[in-house]
Amino acid sequence: MVIFMVKVRVPATTANLGPGFDTLGLALNLYNEFTFEEIPEGYKISGFKKEYGSTNNLVYRSIKETFREIGYTPTGISIDANTNIPISRGLGSSASCILAGVIGGNELAGRPLGKDEIFQLATKIEGHPDNIAPALFGGLVISLMEEEKVIYNRIEVAKGIKFIALISDFTLSTKESREVLPSMVEYKDCINNINKVALLISALTNGRFDLLRYAFKDRLHEPYRGKLIPDFFNIIEKCKKMDSLGVYLSGAGPTIMCIIDEDNEEFTKEIKAYLHTLDQPWNIRELNIDLEGTKIL
The missing domain is CATH 3.30.230.10 (Ribosomal Protein S5; domain 2)
Known part of the structure; x- marks a missing residue:
């Protein structure tokens, strides 16, 4: 009962x-x-x-x-x-x-x-x-x-974008991805991230999505975590060349997240074709922002 x-x-x-x-x-x-x-x-x-x-x-x-x-x-x-x-x-x-x-x-x-x-x-x-x-x-x-x-x-966040998640077949624990991070970073790298996160927030709220390509330049975790992910840096560069508005490592990884214009119908097909040329299998999910959060159904 x-x-x-x-x-x-x-x-x-x-x-x-x-x-x-x-x-x-x-x-x-x-x-x-x-x-x-x-x-x-x-x-x-x-x-x-x-x-x-x-x-x-x-x-x-x-x-x-x-x-x-x-x-x-x-x-x-x-x-x-x-x-x-x-x-x-x-x-x-x-x-x-x-x-x-x-x-x-x-x-x-x-x-x-x-x-x-x-x-x-x-x-x-x-x-x-x-x-x-x-x-x-x-x-x-x-x-x-x-x-x-x-x-x-x-x-x-202003309307007009969607997210493309490139999800690997392999896992990466948060513990493992934390362990590769340095205990100290250079002052200039901290300044870089302060500049970029301010630009990122303003671009997302104001709908200046053309500025996102400059905002997604991290120096505190992606350069270190990316080394744990096969083809990470190549995929990042490929996404930039395929008219993605921005691309970054999702959380501790290994998922790579791309932001594209909501009317862009070619990116998913093109990145899928590219990922099939790599040794490591990747899955692709088109996603949108959830505005409701956790719900009791």
């Missing part, structure tokens, strides 16, 4: 957006859906790959942490997943699991937490807000940690 049930939908996210390292994140219309049930006893986890079907599952751990935080003890928990966001590809799959667990637990417990409290708790579990923020609020979000508080601001 089911006591209570709730379904949560969480969008994919693309973080960093080139120079906005650990600061910018954007929600996309690719989704994971999770159904939570409070059942008479025990726990059930279904819909995940075998290796994620135990209590070490990130959704399960997040819902348990939520119950602990708010002091709620369920009779039992059932979690069922319908996942479309690729795992360990730089598209926010971990953030989607964490947010779903926190929101699912909050719903089962009678909604004691408000949206900002959900955001704070999910960020605490994740460790950083750059994927959590857009996944929860939708759209483009700036987020940062100020002492123990998470600060965020949502930004309106």
